[in-house]
Amino acid sequence: MILPYGRQTIEDDDIAAVVAALKADFLTTGPTVGAFETAFAAKVGAVHAVACSNGTAALHLAMLALELKPGDAVVVPAITFLATANCARYVGAEVVFADVDPTTGLMTPQTLRAALARATRPVRAVLPVHLRGEVCELPALAAIAAEAGAVLVEDAAHAVGSRATFDGQGNTVGDGRHGVMATFSFHPVKTIATAEGGMVATGDAALAERLRAFRSHGMTRPPGAEPWVYEMAEPGFNYRLPDVLCALGLSQLAKLDRFVARRRALADAYAEALAPLAPAVRLAARPPWSDPALHLLTVLIDFAAAGRTRAEVVEALRLRGVGSQVHYIPVHRQPYYAARYGDLDLPGADAWYARCLSLPLYPGMADEDVAKVAAALKDALS
Template identity: 40%
Template sequence: MKMNIPYGRQNIDQKDIDMVVKTLQSDFLTQGPVVKSFEDKFSEYVGCKYSIAVSNATAGLHLAVLALGLKPGDRVITTPITFAASANCIRYAGGEVWFADIDPDTYLLSFEETRKLIESKPKGFFKGIIPVDFAGLPVNLENFRKLALEHDLWIIEDACHAPGGYFADSNNIKQMSGNSNYADIGIFSFHPVKHIACGEGGMITTNNEDLYKKLLLLRTHGITKENMSENHGGWYYEMQELGFNYRLTDIQSSLGITQLAKNATGVAKRNTIAKRYRQAFENKIKFQSLPQNRYNAHHLFVIESDNRKELYDYLRENGIYAQIHYIPIHTLPYYRKIGYKEADLKNSENYYSRCLSLPMYPTLTDEEQDFVISKVLDFINE
C-alpha cells in the first residue's frame, strides 16, 4: 500500500475535542474567560509577563510593529528565508524592508551580516530587527540585543516555528523562545501545521507593560472601557486609536489550552525524530546545524540536495509529501517590483536552490520515518 506522509500534521485527541465542546456549551464563544486563561497559561509556559491572543500570527506581527511605533518610511531588517508575513508586517505600516543574508549552516538570520548592514548606515537609519527562529532553531538573541542597544533598535522575535525551543545565554540561563528577555516582543503561530494547532491563531508575548496595554487596545478596534466615569453608564466606551478586530475566540483558545499542555511532550518527540534523521544522514546529506546551547523545537527538519526538484518529485511519487521552506522573500514578484531585483543575498538563494523539508510531527511513526529515510538514501545512492 502506498504511503501518505505529509511534511506536517496536527495532533487532535479526545481531550482537545472535549475542551472545545465544553466551550461550545458555555456562555461565551468569544471575548470570554477562556481567552484570558489561554494567555495566562502561555505566559507561564514561555516565561514572559504578558501574552495577547490574536487571530493569527500575521495579525500579531502587524500589531507588534504598530505598538513599537513603526511609521511610513522607517526601515526594518529581517531574513529572506521565512514566510512572507515576517516582512509584510513592515509594509503594512508603510515601512521599508531591508534583508540581511542567512548563515549557510543554521539557516538563521546572520548576526554578522546584520551587523555589517547596520554599521554601513548612519545611526538612526534603521528602526528594528525581526529575527526568525527558523525551523524551530532559536536565534541567539543576546547577541542581537547588544547590537540593538548600540544602535537604538527594537527587536521582534518571530518565534512561530519554535514554542518550546530555547538557547542558553552567556550566564548559561535557558532563554525560551518568545520569553522577551532579549526581544521587545515575541510572536507565535497556531496554524494547524505548527506545534499548537487552533485552526488559526497567534500569540504576542512581551515583558513591557506599556506595550501590552497598547497591543490590547489595537487588538480590539482601539476601543477601551477603562476610562468610564460616574457621568457615563455601563454602555460607555472610547475608541482611542484606529485599531483592528484581531481577536482570538474562546473556541480556538480552548483548543489552544489542551494543545499547549502537550507541547513539551510533542517537542521531545520532534527531537527524537530529528535525532534519527541526523544519525541516518550524517556525512551523507547536509542538514540544519545545531549550535551548542540551543534546543531546536523542530517545526521542520530541512535537508539540502544538489538535485532538489528530482528528489522532491521522487518522494511525492512514493507518497512522501515533502515541502520547500521558503522561496526567498526578495525574489517574490511583489518584492522584486518594489526594488529587490539586484539584492545580494547569495546564501539565501543557494539555500533555496537546495532545501527540502522532510516529514516532522509528533505522530510520525518509526515505520513511516524509516520509509522516508530509506527513500531519501535510495535517491542519493542511485
Template identity: 50%
Template sequence: MIPYGRQHISDDDIEAVVAVLRSDFLTQGPAVPQFEAAFAAGCGARHAVATCNATAALHLACLALGLGPGDRLWTSPNTFVASANCARYCGAEVDFVDIDPHTYNLSVPVLAAKLADARRDGRLPKIVVPVHFAGQPCDMAGIRALADEYGFAIIEDASHAVGARYRGKPVGGCDCSDITVFSFHPVKIITTGEGGMATTNDPRLAERMALLRSHGITRDPAQMEGAPDGAWSYEQIALGFNYRMTDLQAALGLSQLRRLDDYVARRTQLAQRYDAALRPLPVTCPRQAPDSASSWHLYVLRVGEAPGSPARATLFAALRAQGIGVNVHYIPVHTQPDYRRLGFRRGDFPEAERYYAHAISLPLFPTMSDADQEMVIAAVRAAIAGAASPSAPC
C-alpha cells in the first residue's frame, strides 16, 4: 500500500530520542525549551509553547485569549473537527465561514459579509480561526484588516503548514494573528509522534498558555498569591490541564526540524510532478495563491465535475483496489452528527459541501519515490480512461 502520508524517521532522529532515554529527564527537561526556541526562531516568532498535540494548543490559545461562555468562534467548515471543537471546550459558540472555491481556505469576501450581518445583529465573533488547508496559507492580510475593523482575535490553524510561507515570510511569525498553532502528527510535515506548538509575539499570551498546559501550577514566587513555604513550594493559580510535551517528543521534533526545508522541497517537487501529469486530464488540480508557498501537506484533486471525469467514489475504490491509499480531507464539520445537533444543516455552507463531494487526496510524503508516484499517476489515468469509455456504467 502506498499511503497518503507517511513519517520519515532517520538514524539521527533515533539517536536524539535515545540520548533523552539515557538522560536524567524524560518529560520536563531541557529538550522542550530547546525545541521551542528553535521553532520560534524558524518562524520568526518571539515565543513558542509546545504541547502534547495541536488540539491542546488550540484549546490553550482560546483560553489565553479569554474565550468563554457567551462568546463566539468562527472557523472554516473544511477542516478537522478540532478547529471548531476548541471553542466548545471553552463553553463558547461555534459558527463557520464558507470557503474560497479555488484555494479551499476560508473566504475573505464571505467573512466580510458575515461580519457585517453579525455586527448588525450584535453577534460578532471573539475569535476567528482561519485554517491553512493542505499547507497553503489563507489570505491573512485580508483577515487582519477585518480583525482591525471588527475587533476579533485571530488564531491561525497552521496544523498543515509547518514550513509554508506567506508573502515571503514563514508561517508562524504571527504578523497578522495573535497566535499560530501547528501539528506534529506523523503525517504532517515534521513529527514528534503526537505534538503541537503555539507561537505568538505577545509575552502575556505565551505565559498564559505555558501556565495552563501544566495544571495551572507555578513555582515562580512572583506569580504566587502567598509567600512560599520554601524552595519546594508551588501554587495552582488557575484551572489548567496536563497538555505538556515530553522531552522524548521534543528531541524528535528538534531533530526533524533540521530537515524541514528538505521535506518541503521534496513535497513541492512531488506536487509539481502531479501538476504536470494531471492538469491535461478532466480533473481540477490544486491552485496556489501567488503570495504564498504551500508546504504541501496534502495534494487534493477535484473529480467528477468535468465530462469524462470519474465520480469520487469510483476513483477512490479503483485506487484503493490497486494498493494506493488515497483519502478524503475533509467531511465538512457542520455536517457531523454532533454539529447537526447544534442546529447546523446540510446546505448551510454550500461551497465547502461542493468541494467535499469531489475531493480526493493523493499520496504525498517526502520519501515517496518517483516510481511510486508514477504508479499513482498511471492508476488515475486508467480510472479516468475507464470512466470515459462508452462501456463504462453511468
C-alpha cells in the first residue's frame, strides 16, 4: 500500500454522527448547519461563520459579498491552487499575481508592494494564502492593502487551526483581527474533512448576511413576511452544505486539537529523520510568527545537485510505497493566465516550484512511516 501525501481520518464516532444525521428530519438546510457554523466560529474566534459547499465556493462567495466587478483587481500569490485566482475571474475582476518567498511559498509585504505597483486597475482585495498552514505576515499585509484602498481576505484553506503571534499577541487564523474574511476548505486531505465543504469566517454582520444570501440563490426573506415569501435582489448560487456533511464536520471539529498535535509531532519527526539529507533536502521554512496546523509537509530539494529530476524522484518514491505531490505549479504559468497577462517574471514562485515536493502527512500515519519516507527519499536521491 502506498502512503498518500494526505488523507482523511474517519473514526467510528464520525460514522455515527453521519448515520444520526441521515435518520434526522433534515438532510439539508436544517439545524445541523447552524450548529456547525456556531461551533466553527467559536473554535477560530470569529463572530460569524457561513458554511458552503466547498473551499472554492467560499472564495467565490467572498468576492460576491465584496461586490467585486469587471474593472476591479485582486492580488493573489502565484503559488496557490487555481481557485484563489479563479474566484476573481468568476466576478469579472482581473488578477494581479504577487511573487512569493522562495523558502516559504508565502506572499510577503515586499512582494505585495511590487504587485500593487504593477496593477493597472483599482485593487479591491488582497488574498494572501496560508500555504501548508503557515501563516502569512498578516499585520503588514493588511496595512499595505489598506494603503491601496483594498481589504484583506485570507485564503485559509490549508490553515484550519493555525495560529500566529504578532507583537506579542496571539491570534487564530479566521478570528478577523486582520482580514475582513477568511475562507476555509474541508476537502478530505485538509485538517478536518466533510468530504467536500467550505466556510467563510467574518466579523462583519453585513458581509455575513450577503454570504448567506449568495450561497442560496440570492434569496432573502423580508422581515415580517409570510413563511413562504422570499425575494431575490440579485442572483446567487446553490452553494449550500447539507446537514449530513455538517454533522461530519461537527464530529471532526471536536478532534481538531488532536489532529493538529499529531501533525506537529509527525513534522518534528520528519525534521529529525530528514536532517542527514541536508543540504540537498530541507524542510520548507517556517516564519518566526507562525504556529501552524500543518496541512502539508513540503521539502525543498536541490534536484540538480542530486543529479535527479523531480519526475525520477517521484517515481522512485512510488516504487518504494511513498506517494508525493507538488504544491503548486505557479498559477501565472497556466495557459489561461499566461495568455491573459503575459510572461510574468516572478522568480520566487519559479524557484519554489523548481524545488518543492510534498511528502505524506496525516494523523493516521504511524511513527515508523516517517522513517520509511525518509529512507525512501534517501534512496530516491542516491
